[in-house]
Amino acid sequence: RCESLVEIYFQLQQQVLALGAELGAELLARLQERFSEVMSSLVKSSFLVEKQPPQVLKTQTKFQAGIRFLLGPRLLKASAKPYMVRADMVTEKQARELALSVYSSTLSESTGEIMHNVVALETNPTSGTCCANFKNVLLKKIKRCERKGSESVTEEKCAVLFSTTVALSPGNLSIHLQVLSLPIVVIVHGNQDNNAKATVLWDNAFSEMDRVPFMVAERVPWEKMCETLNLKFMAEVQTTKGLLKEHYFFLAQKIFNDHSASPEDFQNRSVSWAQFNKEILPGRGFTFWQWFDGVLDLTKRCLKSYWSDRLIVGFISKQFVCKLLSSAPDGTFLLRFSDSEIGGVTIAHVMRGKDGSSQVENIQPFSAKDLSIRSLG
Amino acid sequence: RCESLVEIYFQLQQQVLALGAELGAELLARLQERFSEVMSSLVKSSFLVEKQPPQVLKTQTKFQAGIRFLLGPRLLKASAKPYMVRADMVTEKQARELALSVYSSTLSESTGEIMHNVVALETNPTSGTCCANFKNVLLKKIKRCERKGSESVTEEKCAVLFSTTVALSPGNLSIHLQVLSLPIVVIVHGNQDNNAKATVLWDNAFSEMDRVPFMVAERVPWEKMCETLNLKFMAEVQTTKGLLKEHYFFLAQKIFNDHSASPEDFQNRSVSWAQFNKEILPGRGFTFWQWFDGVLDLTKRCLKSYWSDRLIVGFISKQFVCKLLSSAPDGTFLLRFSDSEIGGVTIAHVMRGKDGSSQVENIQPFSAKDLSIRSLG
């Protein structure tokens, strides 16, 4: 716990002071300086975002966020007038500048006004916490950055900067505290939600620690992508049953648009952001992620239990279904996610003629709406 | 045309001035005073609302309005800097005060802020008009008045006050112009639209000229109500086929909840606002107007042509239908507006047994939605 660290530091300072005479003026000064440096950095790093604002943030829509000052209860006891914490939108560029400069640069121009963005930093004596809770915060409007080339607004990342200036209890040292939220994609309409989620997912999954905000690899190993998709699937659908080898193979064929490679071939490939959510799948009107997100949504809403009972193969190609079913008894069927329709599921079944010939049929896909009309799922 | 009136006045003034010496100082002064009085009143009454703001006005929703200064082109020629016209929400009480006081009292507190409410008064030389067009006006929020008793917010009337101060061309006489819009009912949600429309309809139909704003009778002769309903029906449905005697009789039975009186009895009755849109119809969950408005809506959207071809009896009681149909051949049917469901229409048909017994059946009513599903109407 960092409180105890502070205690140790205070004790250290006391001891140093007590020994002041013995150490000599120069050494004492150097120790003092070092001490306040470490102290300041410790204090600053105890100023944290406790509740992150939503990473896909819609304008004109209320959201919540919260920050917590771990050392607050220890260091701010005496304050009568409450300290105010501000929340401001910052662009990726501004975030980068903030990260570079040790000094707290003032924000030049705002990229979007947040309403009710000043909140008191409150110390709760019973729980021993010092928090600022942003309840009714709302981003009024967003000013987009100039985008280069084919970048869309849903690829643009920004963040919320929380900042305050407090006077520390011993010595009344004034110190400026600030902390950035995780990167945020701002949208203005629900129809941008998909793409914004892609950006956030990619960022959360593949960004390095302590990066320059908000750099992230442009391509990643396919295996990492599989892991990410799997985690996302399980989290979103709320299931413990993850994706299987065969599923990954099918997904690889789809995202790479390569139907000749073997599962092993894909293992060592890398997948690009463009393949993930910029390029349109050939012959379809949507990207890989848009399709996958449709599957997530459908499964979450209607098919959770069926999936968890492993009753849905889902991620399987039409061709492979044919192969599988053609050797299956008459009437055998399986559930497959539609390739052509976002958020669709289809029933593939085999009909066997008397002569032993087999015919595999795919039913017109069902959407979540269709299922709800039939009160299924 | 009032321009010519102005010309006459100007000539008169010239003549009076020319004769000044002969008339004597006192008489001249009195004539001058009288002249500027009449002139001022003339100018003021040429400041008009050309385009009324919607009488049912929803907050946070853009609307338009326009005012026109008839004498503007004649009197404002010289102005370089444009005169600005303001639009402000005023309560009924404020409107009443404005009407009483000849002097332009300044508005104390606003009952609701209108955005982009200051617009230039522009003279268009080609068309010879002087207008101020409020394009992107929007009422941010409404402060409701204290209501007495059972009054609902949708019975509260307010208005928009348009005002400006201009300097008249000859003599640079500064004059304050203001004009009120028609009364307005402010709503915050579409579900208040019905009731607001009732208030507006009652007001438009039954208010006297030059009343104290916005007084209106609390009860009116049933015949007047019939006339109003008929006009409303034809205007709303866009049909030339109005309501008939039998329809009025049925409506009277409904609104008065009196099934024993004769058509002639109703002729001399008067109907109250409460009966029109405050009291719930017995056994139903809605008022007379709410029901009637549902009929309007359904007919307008789905049944316009059928109504215009007189294929719909519509306003007829279940009992009377029974009587009618029981003497009709097997299979006869008619269309009747549902009593129990707002915006519903039902088919009543007769089934005649072999023994000659008749059985009148009412189909479960169709709503506009039902009809659109069956792609009818």
Place this chain on the structure above:
DNA sequence: GGAAATTCCGGGAATGATC
């Protein structure tokens, strides 16, 4: 505790921007 009034917000449709 229920009705009235309002706020919240998803998503369809219209509009505006951009290439």
Place this chain on the structure above:
DNA sequence: GATCATTCCCGGAATTTCC
């Protein structure tokens, strides 16, 4: 003129306010 981006606003649902 097609796509992307945004605004506009209806109306269901949740929440708040008022009796």
